[in-house]
Amino acid sequence: xxxxxxxxxxxxxxxxxxxxxxxxxxxxxxxxxxxxxxxxxxxxxxxxxxxxxxxxxxxxxxxxxxxxxxxxxxxxxxxxxxxxxxxxxxxxxxxxxxxxxxxxxxxxxxxxxxxxxxxxxxxxxxxxxxxxxxxxxxxxxxxxxxxxxxxxxxxxxxxxxxxxxxxxxxxxxxxxxxxxxxxxxxxxxxxxxxxxxxxxxxxxxxxxxxxxxxxxxxxxxxxxxxxxxxxxxxxxxxxxxxxxxxxxxxxxxxxxxxxxxxxxxxxxxxxxxxxxxxxxxxxxxxxxxxxxxxxxxxxxxxxxxxxxxxxxxxxxxxxxxxxxxxxxxxxxxxxxxxxxxxxxxxxxxxxxxxxxxxxxxxxxxxxxxxxxxxxxxxxxxx
Amino acid sequence: xxxxxxxxxxxxxxxxxxxxxxxxxxxxxxxxxxxxxxxxxxxxxxxxxxxxxxxxxxxxxxxxxxxxxxxxxxxxxxxxxxxxxxxxxxxxxxxxxxxxxxxxxxxxxxxxxxxxxxxxxxxxxxxxxxxxxxxxxxxxxxxxxxxxxxxxxxxxxxxxxxxxxxxxxxxxxxxxxxxxxxxxxxxxxxxxxxxxxxxxxxxxxxxxxxxxxxxxxxxxxxxxxxxxxxxxxxxxxxxxxxxxxxxxxxxxxxxxxxxxxxxxxxxxxxxxxxxxxxxxxxxxxxxxxxxxxxxxxxxxxxxxxxxxxxxxxxxxxxxxxxxxxxxxxxxxxxxxxxxxxxxxxxxxxxxxxxxxxxxxxxxxxxxxxxxxxxxxxxxxxxxxxxxxxxxxxxxxxxxxxxxxxxxxxxxxxxxxxxxxxxxx
Numbered sequence: 001x002x003x004x005x006x007x008x009x010x011x012x013x014x015x016x017x018x019x020x021x022x023x024x025x026x027x028x029x030x031x032x033x034x035x036x037x038x039x040x041x042x043x044x045x046x047x048x049x050x051x052x053x054x055x056x057x058x059x060x061x062x063x064x065x066x067x068x069x070x071x072x073x074x075x076x077x078x079x080x081x082x083x084x085x086x087x088x089x090x091x092x093x094x095x096x097x098x099x100x101x102x103x104x105x106x107x108x109x110x111x112x113x114x115x116x117x118x119x120x121x122x123x124x125x126x127x128x129x130x131x132x133x134x135x136x137x138x139x140x141x142x143x144x145x146x147x148x149x150x151x152x153x154x155x156x157x158x159x160x161x162x163x164x165x166x167x168x169x170x171x172x173x174x175x176x177x178x179x180x181x182x183x184x185x186x187x188x189x190x191x192x193x194x195x196x197x198x199x200x201x202x203x204x205x206x207x208x209x210x211x212x213x214x215x216x217x218x219x220x221x222x223x224x225x226x227x228x229x230x231x232x233x234x235x236x237x238x239x240x241x242x243x244x245x246x247x248x249x250x251x252x253x254x255x256x257x258x259x260x261x262x263x264x265x266x267x268x269x270x271x272x273x274x275x276x277x278x279x280x281x282x283x284x285x286x287x288x289x290x291x292x293x294x295x296x297x298x299x300x301x302x303x304x305x306x307x308x309x310x311x312x313x314x315x316x317x318x319x320x321x322x323x324x325x326x327x328x329x330x331x332x333x334x335x336x337x338x339x340x341x342x343x344x345x346x347x348x349x350x351x352x353x354x355x356x357x358x359x360x361x362x363x364x365x366x367x368x369x370x371x372x373x374x375x376x377x378x379x380x381x382x
Numbered sequence: 383x384x385x386x387x388x389x390x391x392x393x394x395x396x397x398x399x400x401x402x403x404x405x406x407x408x409x410x411x412x413x414x415x416x417x418x419x420x421x422x423x424x425x426x427x428x429x430x431x432x433x434x435x436x437x438x439x440x441x442x443x444x445x446x447x448x449x450x451x452x453x454x455x456x457x458x459x460x461x462x463x464x465x466x467x468x469x470x471x472x473x474x475x476x477x478x479x480x481x482x483x484x485x486x487x488x489x490x491x492x493x494x495x496x497x498x499x500x501x502x503x504x505x506x507x508x509x510x511x512x513x514x515x516x517x518x519x520x521x522x523x524x525x526x527x528x529x530x531x532x533x534x535x536x537x538x539x540x541x542x543x544x545x546x547x548x549x550x551x552x553x554x555x556x557x558x559x560x561x562x563x564x565x566x567x568x569x570x571x572x573x574x575x576x577x578x579x580x581x582x583x584x585x586x587x588x589x590x591x592x593x594x595x596x597x598x599x600x601x602x603x604x605x606x607x608x609x610x611x612x613x614x615x616x617x618x619x620x621x622x623x624x625x626x627x628x629x630x631x632x633x634x635x636x637x638x639x640x641x642x643x644x645x646x647x648x649x650x651x652x653x654x655x656x657x658x659x660x661x662x663x664x665x666x667x668x669x670x671x672x673x674x675x676x677x678x679x680x681x682x683x684x685x686x687x688x689x690x691x692x693x694x695x696x697x698x699x700x701x702x703x704x705x706x707x708x709x710x711x712x713x714x715x716x717x718x719x720x721x722x723x724x725x726x727x728x729x730x731x732x733x734x735x736x737x738x739x740x741x742x743x744x745x746x747x748x749x750x751x752x753x754x755x756x757x758x759x760x761x762x763x764x765x766x767x768x769x770x771x772x773x774x775x776x777x778x779x780x781x782x783x784x785x786x787x788x789x790x791x792x793x794x795x796x797x798x799x800x801x802x803x804x805x806x
Contacts, residue, residue, distance in 0.1 A: 037715055123438040123672065124717070126680030133433065156441055158627040159496050159620070160540055160555075169555045171545035219728055221551060259554055286688055287721055291386065291682030304685040311692055313728065378457040 031119045031127060034142055035063060036097040036111055037382035040356070043068040048110070051204050052197035054186060059153045060194040062115035064108055064201065065097045073105025074144075074208040074350035076340060077273070079198065079263065081112035082179050084145025085127060085285050086215035087297060088328035090118075091142070093213065095329060096336070096357055098382045105352035108205065113212075114178040114194060116153045118145035126292050127284065133378035140381065144297065148176035154190045164188065166260040168229075177210070180261035182272035195266075202271045208350065209235075209343050212263040212277040213332045217286030218305055218314040222279055225251040226335060229268025229275040235346060236276060239339035248331060248360055256332065274343070278335050280328040281316045288313065296326045299373035324372040330363035384685040387424060393419040393674070401754075407663060408647055408754040412670030416677040423681035435676025438717075439668040442499070446664060446757075448634035449503035450657040453564065453765070455638040456508065456609055458653055459645030460598025464606045466512045467594045474516075474590070477582040478575060482575025484509050485530050485574040489566075494617040495630050496542035498750045499716075501531035502761040505632070510765050513578060515593055516585050520766045522577040522607040524774045528762035529573045529781050532747045535715075537566040540621060543719035543743035547727055553735055560803045561792070569788055573781050602645050609641030660764065675717060684721060692725055699729060700793070704745065704786045711749010712756070719746040733796040736804060741792035748767070748782050751775060 019242045038045070043067040049056040080093025093111040100107065112118045121127045121144070128144045145380050151157075157172040164185050174180045176191050184196030202210060208234075228236035233254055240252040255264040255275075268275040283302040290296070290304035300322030309318040316323070337357065342353040358380050367376045396418040400411025416435070420428050452779035456462050473480035488509050492501035508692040513523040535541070538559040545555045598606050616633040618624045629635070642650055678684045687710070691702040703726050723742045730738045750758040756771060758776070763771035792799065 019429055019433065023429055026430050121434060123434050123436075124675050124679065126435075126676050126678075129430070156444075156629050156631075158629065159542065160545070171542060171547075171549050171555070173546075174549060198735055219725060221728075221731075288685055288692070289682075290685040292680050302685075304682065304689050307689050307693070309690075313692060313725065 023354065024173060026119070026129075028185055029331075030121075030143065031059070032261055033112065033115075033118055034140065036065065036094045037137070038097040039067070039100060039382070041067040041069070041100050041107075041354070042097060042104040048194070048197040048201065051201040053195070054187075054193050055197050058149065058190060058193070059116040059119060060114075060190045060197070062110055063113050064110050064192075067097070067100055067102045067107040067109065069102040069104045069106060071104040074343065074347060074352040075105060075203060075205055076107045076209045076352045077205075077207045077211070078107065078109045078336065079113045079210065080110065081118060081145070082114060082263070083147045083177075083214060084112065084114060084117040084143070085122070086145050086282060086327055087144065087284075088215050088280055088282065088332055089213035091325060092329045092332040092336075094142075095377070095380055099356045099358065099380060100354045101356040103353040103355065105350065105351065106205075107354065108201065108207070110198070113198065114149060114191070116149045116190060116194075117147065117176075117178070118143055120146050120150040120152070122146045122148070127153065128292060128294065128297055131294055131297060131374070133374050133381065135378045135381035137382055140378075148173065149178070149191045149194075151176070163261045168260045170261075174261075178262060179214075182261055182263055182266035199267060199271055202273045204266060207273045208347070209273075209340060209352065210263065210267055210273045210275050211336050211339070212275070214277060214279045215285065215328065216279045217288075218281050218283060218318055219286055219288055219308065219315050220279075221315050222253065223315045224249050224331075225253055225279050225337075227253045227255055227264045227277045227279070229255050229264050231268050232274035232276055235339055235342040238342035238345065239335070242338045242341070243335060246334070246360065247365075248334060250331070250335070274300060275368045276339055278332055280331045281318075281323045282328065283322065294364035295373060300324055300328070301373075324364070325374055326367055326372050326376050327364040329377060330358070330360035333357050333363070334360035384686070386682040387679045389419050389423045390678075390683045390686065390694065393678070394420045394468070407666060407671040409663065409666030411529070412667065412674045412754070416673040418483050419677045419681055425677075425680060427434055428677075428680070431676050431680055432673045435672040435674070436669045438672035438675065442497075443665045443668055444631040445497055445634075446499055446503070446661050447658050448631040448638070450661045452609075452613065452634040452638040452641070453503050453507040454653050454657045455641035457610065458648040459606065459641045459642065460595075460602065461606050461610055461645055462508055462511060463595040464599045464602075465508050465610065466515060467596050467599055468514060470513050470587075470590060470594065474585065474587045477516075477585065478579060479579045481574045481582060482571050484512065485526065485570050488527055488530030489534030489537055489570060490614075491617060492531055493537045494540060494621050496535055496540040497630065498531035498535040498747070498758045499761060500630055501534040502758055502765060506762060507765045508610070515590055515765065517581040517590070517644045518578045519581065521770060521773055521777055524583070524762040524766045524768060524771075525777045525781070526574050526577050527765060528751060528758040528774055528778055530570065531758040531762065532750055532785075533566045533570045533573075536562060536744050536747045537570075537748070538562040541740070541743055543716060543723065543746045544739050546716055546719045547739045547742055547746075549722040550628060551724065551727060551735070553739065557804055558740055560805070561737050561745075561799075564803060565740055565744045565788065565792060569781075569785060572784070576781070590607055598645055605644045609637045612640055613637035660687050662754075664757065664760055671755055688722060688725055690721065692729055699726070700790055703742070704790060707742070707745045708748035708752055708782070708786070711746055712752035712754060715746050715749035718749045719743060722746070730793060730796075733793065734800040734804060737796040737799055738793050741789040741796070744792075745786055745789040748785060751778055751782055
């Protein structure tokens with residue numbers, strides 16, 4: 001090796017180390033997550049490991065916000081952040097925690113169901129890491145995470161993922177998708193343990209009604225939809241009709257019996273809860289999307305999807321107005337309200353009654369269009 | 383002209399300039415191309431994205447490095463010579479059957495692991511000397527290995543691109559076995575006979591026998607085969623017993639470690655260093671490709687390409703699919719399955735989706751023959767000892783076209799085929 005080679009090698013190495021330190025600090029900072037402020041009804045904040053100690057001191061442990069009503073009643077669980085790149089899922093959970101006044105019953109809210117997934121981004125997807133909203137207390141920064149558990153916490157993936165207990169086979173990367181891991185396993189991998197933790201909470205607290213909040217790419221067939229376990233079909237039907245009557249386009253689907261690992265199938269099969277999953281449209285996670293921008297994530301504005309709409313490739317109408325975060329959170333929050341009302345009609349002795357959470361109309365239809373795309377949602381947050 | 387199109391053109395131009403004008407390694411050219419794309423799109427030099435993109439292929443890189451170590455170990459220990467002797471001795475009287483058998487052996491690791499690289503570097507490296515001893519020229523041997531690797535990764539039971547495509551619209555990986563078998567095995571037998579039969583049928587067994595190195599068999603007996611048997615057993619266990627899921631890198635390393643004690647002695651450290659050195663350029667390319675795809679997605683170039691392909695009318699869509707999926711596979715066949723396979727499947731939803739997804743996975747697999755990554759082509763050339771892999775790609779052009787036509791026929795007639803090949 002010549003002297004010149006040594007100098008080049010040393011310089012390359014120094015550059016590599018510098019990049020490593022810089023990006024390493026950036027990736028480590030993503031583990032410091034923003035959490036909801038304590039809303040008027042928050043009576044306790046617990047860890048999921050309080051129900052399943054196997055999660056203690058892992059990156060899968062996550063905060064559970066308990067909103068205890070003044071009167072006893074039914075129990076409801078809201079799962080946000082099952083997929084940490086589905087923004088309206090966890091932002092709806094934040095909004096619920098910070099605004100809800102629970103009068104009867106108890107509501108448990110998990111903003112980051114897959115806590116680990118919130119601490120990284122998907123390689124190859126070029127996603128945002130953070131976004132900032134102006135709230136009542138000033139600027140607050142929120143994370144944009146990944147669909148799956150951080151590989152730093154669970155790696156490597158097997159070639160093929162075999163779901164427990166059904167034996168269903170899926171692509172190996174689905175091993176880190178918590179919504180393919182239910183009902184979970186006490187001695188499984190971290191993702192299965194997180195799923196087991198959620199199922200343990202449901203069993204221990206006798207949760208009556210569970211909501212799992214999602215977003216999907218506009219070209220995904222199950223979108224603007226509610227998927228319910230067969231045990232929840234009556235509540236689903238009544239709630240869905242009420243949503244349609246308010247002009248909210250919502251399809252109702254029964255959970256397929258042969259597709260395993262998802263909340264609406266496994267939590268319904270393996271616990272006593274009535275499991276409901278809702279999907280709304282997010283442009284930033286699709287394969288047909290254009291460049292990554294804040295407007296795409298929060299406003300749902302994307303020119304590529306306008307083109308795809310003209311090609312009839314989408315399962316949700318798309319135009320230049322996009323689908324702003326206020327509309328997406330509004331759908332979820334109004335959905336929770338209508339389905340819980342339907343539950344109350346069916347179970348008048350154990351109602352879940354709350355107020356204060358912004359409705360679809362307050363968040364979206366009655367809003368000044370100029371404030372859509374984050375600013376209006378921020379105005380409801382503490 | 384949109385900013386996405388300008389960005390794409392700049393990325394391609396910088397890549398070509400780096401490769402051909404500045405004679406830079408492909409990996410560095412891809413890094414420069416990614417940086418240029420980000421700059422043109424107004425994203426500065428996004429270090430976080432470049433490093434994050436690089437991590438897309440960490441698992442593949444580990445499979446490649448460990449498979450290469452395994453391959454060197456079975457070469458150095460004498461296992462390769464021993465296996466060659468046994469196969470030729472037992473099957474030389476039935477050349478066509480022997481070729482088909484060899485093809486199945488080449489495909490086997492891919493069928494189990496879903497990786498063409500695993501096929502070419504493990505079973506491919508074992509079968510290459512057998513084929514060459516029987517008179518199949520180096521180039522044709524490399525072509526058999528490359529096509530065997532590709533078809534092996536698509537053949538059942540494990541087909542990762544089909545799983546990726548299916549997961550995009552929530553189809554469980556079930557009922558794919560027969561369509562995948564029909565998509566792959568007939569082609570595999572045609573290709574191996576096409577490339578090898580005319581040489582093997584006139585094989586002079588006495589002359590071949592004289593060239594065989596029988597010494598490892600005599601000296602070490604059964605134990606010389608142990609690393610190979612162990613690798614096969616671990617791969618099968620990996621598939622059949624989920625609790626035993628070791629992963630391909632560990633399987634290759636365990637088998638390689640055992641191989642150090644079952645045949646000739648050699649310097650392990652030197653061998654491992656040589657192995658990793660020989661695949662460093664490919665590993666570098668994969669890292670560069672990871673950055674490239676991340677910047678393409680970040681800047682909207684990926685969306686531009688996908689939308690442009692889907693904008694075509696139905697006949698044009700078949701053409702776009704046949705061209706764009708293998709081309710995008712130059713970046714990664716799994717990436718092609720995910721980015722293009724899912725939208726194409728959605729665009730053909732009126733047809734039986736399992737057959738369409740299976741056929742799309744076959745077309746996406748050709749990405750492993752597309753430069754600059756061309757994993758199957760590069761490793762096949764490397765295994766047979768060729769300096770350049772481009773002749774392999776040229777020679778495989780016709781089989782690749784046949785693969786595309788076969789895949790398209792399955793899509794066109796998916797509904798007609800369904801009653802006979804779908805049982806779910």
